[in-house]
Amino acid sequence: MIEADTRTPRERYRAQVREEIKQHAWTQLAAAGAYALSLNAIAKQMGMSGPALYRYFANRDELITELVKDAYRSLADTFRARAEAGADLGDLAHALRQWALADPQRYFLVYGTPVPGYQAPEDTTRITSEIMTVLLDACTAEQPPATAPSPLDPHLAERRAWAGQHPAPPSALRRALTFWTRLHGVLSLELAGHFTGMGFDPAQLYAAETEALAGR
Amino acid sequence: MIEADTRTPRERYRAQVREEIKQHAWTQLAAAGAYALSLNAIAKQMGMSGPALYRYFANRDELITELVKDAYRSLADTFRARAEAGADLGDLAHALRQWALADPQRYFLVYGTPVPGYQAPEDTTRITSEIMTVLLDACTAEQPPATAPSPLDPHLAERRAWAGQHPAPPSALRRALTFWTRLHGVLSLELAGHFTGMGFDPAQLYAAETEALAGR
DNA sequence: CCGTTCAGTTAGAGGCTATCACTAACGCTC
DNA sequence: GAGCGTTAGTGATAGCCTCTAACTGAACGG
The missing domain is CATH 1.10.357.10 (Tetracycline Repressor, domain 2)
Incomplete structure (x- = not known):
């Protein structure tokens, strides 16, 4: 079933970036465990500056909670x-x-x-x-x-x-x-x-x- | 049984400080988990500078391994x-x-x-x-x-x-x-x-x- | 088309691990 | 007991990290 996406472009973009962040987080997690999970490193991998991620997750804990x-x-x-x-x-x-x-x-x-x-x-x-x-x-x-x-x-x-x-x-x-x-x-x-x-x-x-x- | 302590004074002191470090580590561990274990914080609690602990444990991992x-x-x-x-x-x-x-x-x-x-x-x-x-x-x-x-x-x-x-x-x-x-x-x-x-x-x-x- | 919203930037504070060069005290040996 | 080598502890520093703050520029929506 195909539903019309009622979200605004901004919302859609936001959700997509959030998902991409989580994807990187999962690979980091699998490689080195939760302890080594670094917002900074994820941002660098995604080609952006560290603090940018804080637009998507309030802090490291919130990202991890989301993964949980x-x-x-x-x-x-x-x-x-x-x-x-x-x-x-x-x-x-x-x-x-x-x-x-x-x-x-x-x-x-x-x-x-x-x-x-x-x-x-x-x-x-x-x-x-x-x-x-x-x-x-x-x-x-x-x-x-x-x-x-x-x-x-x-x-x-x-x-x-x-x-x-x-x-x-x-x-x-x-x-x-x-x-x-x-x-x-x-x-x-x-x-x-x-x-x-x-x-x-x-x-x-x-x-x-x-x-x-x-x-x- | 009382045995003569054949260790030199330096060795005895060293062992004692190591033990004290581990003691602080255990309390930190119980309070906040292994993740939050901080050599720096332990040093501060013991009234000494951070790098001093590296005389006793090569790094954080070695301390944790010792605790394990x-x-x-x-x-x-x-x-x-x-x-x-x-x-x-x-x-x-x-x-x-x-x-x-x-x-x-x-x-x-x-x-x-x-x-x-x-x-x-x-x-x-x-x-x-x-x-x-x-x-x-x-x-x-x-x-x-x-x-x-x-x-x-x-x-x-x-x-x-x-x-x-x-x-x-x-x-x-x-x-x-x-x-x-x-x-x-x-x-x-x-x-x-x-x-x-x-x-x-x-x-x-x-x-x-x-x-x-x-x-x- | 223009004002608002918001993503992303740099700068920076404060934490951490860890290294290095240095100092001062300690203890062993003579 | 004097002297000297060993070693504990120091501050400075580099390089991570998280997270905040002020700013910029672009995209969206009326």
Whole structure:
């Protein structure tokens, strides 16, 4: 569908430059991590003077926050797309790993070391809950055959604020949470390089954890 | 036991100042994260000029590397101490959590976002294997009653370089690995604040994961 | 077509890392 | 205890960085 672009030329130009800045930011990020992200260097690459970028982002933090939001949105989009294509938990796990491996620094932007005082903006919590919803849907649809009762279930049944109005039973809540934490555990250590030199294949460990999640 | 300090006065002074620098570094780290760690600020706090610190650490990276090594050693020490006191897997898990909560930024120094090019120094891999040994000991000593065979075990039986000469059976290797990844998954997300506002108690989730590890 | 808006400029303050030449104190040796 | 080499700490400086401020020129919109 083709829609008339109601934005003024200035707005369109502005959006385009913002996007270009973020593009450069992503490549810098992938190359040297968030720490090394430099507005000055980006400006130089784009052939303009340093302070020019402050027309587009109030400061370095705002640019990074924007990248974080885009990363969240990217993950939520891939998840939602897979879910709409009928993905089960295993497929979602695989999609998560692919997404993480495609750009490790993007993963760390979302799930890496936080700055002590940092408060996530409202938007990201909304996107997080979108991701959670996909996960809860999958966990609810796909109940494992024989589920051993977990001592966590009563607690989750009582404190299920994060699940909103989702009709998932406590066991599904638990499985969604452990899906998140266990896969993040493997991915995070793998991407950080903690498995290098150990000899085993991280993919196999990931697959085994995925299987345990589906089966239990 | 009191040993004669064979170091020269200069060496002793040097070690003392190095320690003092690291002390200030730790407080800065806990307050604002590794990113904000500033040699200049530390020097000012200690009442000396910025460049003076370069007598003690070649550069900022070397100081941080030193902190990382100390963090590793601290974790290894607490683990070893608990193990010598007859700790089982559950105790080790509890010790890990206490260690992480005591100083989240220290945890992230070890297990947080890595700098893309960074190669861990030889020392840390040695300390890591020390930690792994304690873990493998515990997993070997404490075999769960009915262990469902995991598809991961054959792979680990074949690729067990990281376990060195440790006599742990494949299932123990797997349990040590999953101990690490699962608890790290929960801890990392908790410390990063990803659970805040969700309503449930991270400690309960951690306890449930610990229990699952011991029982399975 | 002309006034307004806004992108981009240079200059500069203040932070940082890191190097260099220098000084002064310290400790080892005789 | 005197002298001398070693070394801790200094200020100056270069070169990054973020971010502010004043200015300029071009593009847009009525």
